[in-house]
Amino acid sequence: DDTSLLEYVASQNKYPEQFLEKVKYLYSHQNETSRDEIEFKNGSVFDRYSTPIVYKDGKYLGRIWTFRDITKRKRAENELKRLNESLRISAARESELAVQANKASEAKSQFLANMSHEIRTPMNAIIGFSDLLAEEELTDEQIKNVNIIREAGHNLLNLINNILDLSKIEADKLDVKIVDCSLDKLLDSVCSSMELKAREKGIEFVIIENGNLPAQIRTDPARLHECLVNLAANAVKFTEKGHVYIKVSMEARNERPYIRFDVEDTGIGIPSEKQKIIFEAFEQGDGSNTRKYGGTGLGLTIAKKFAELLGGNITLTSEKGKGSVFTLVIPANIAT
Secondary structure (H helix, E strand, O other): OOHHHHHHHHEOOOOOOHHHHHHHHHHHOOOOOOEEEEOOOOEEEEEEEEEEEEEOOOEEEEEEEEEEEEEEHHHHHHHHHHHHHHHHHHHHHHHHHHHHHHHHHHHHHHHHHHHHHHHHHHHHHHHHHHHHHHHOOOOOHHHHHHHHHHHHHHHHHHHHHHHHHHHHHHOOOOOOOEEEEEEEHHHHHHHHHHHHHHHHOOOEEEEEOOOOOOEEEEEEEHHHHHHHHHHHHHHHHHOOOOEEEEEEEEEEEEEEEEEEEEEEEEEOOHHHHHHHOOOOOOOOOHHHHHHHHHOOOOOHHHHHHHHHHHEEEEEEEEOOOOEEEEEOOOOEOOOO
């Protein structure tokens, strides 16, 4: 009978008392409809719907009970909830790790800033006294030794500055100040920075201005200067004979004026398989170059980072044994 069936269903229910209470309540509240979900001990879930049966004259005749198996849907919903919770926990963890990484990066930057300051002080003293010593009456051998000390001091100081710049870039702490600046003064400064080194190596260093160049551009002159000097210094370092040219021209991109610097050399060139990694920190085109020419490969890394900060980019065309051309293109930010 109905009672036996009800008792059996209740015995299979995960919460039999609640199941029977709901049935009792609905039979005592004849006008109510109900819809809920019930769980069974075997893990299945059913949608339960109940509505009263009322005859035309309003006489209550009983209830219709409808049960629909929604086990698969509930399992899918529960799995989705579990995945969402897992994603939420993962996102929270990633956010926490990002905060920790940022703190670590800031701590590293502060450490490098402090250390670079501590190292700069004695290095400036070494370089300064080397300059004074070079002005004294020395033998050829002594002059050679003093020059070695001076060059080593400048190289070490440059390395310290590069590491500090790279650390600031990675920590997103490097300021860029876009201002109006004289293109001629900028190029003259780059030329004066590189002429002596090129002359010592017996190679030609020339800045070639092509077409009508603006008297002023709007950029960060300090970052652009360092970018060009890094590219030019790299070219001079790997060129034993021939020339290093910086060709300056204008070009349009997306109907906006850009200024282009092609740093061309007749140096050792870069193999095609190495060109993709040449801008990565501490990388050089050939491991033997580190031993022969020195350096860490940071100059190109910093130049590329600066180019991106200035809204531009650096590209490379090169062939081993036939030189290289590093092309820097940045917005000129001028009216046309």
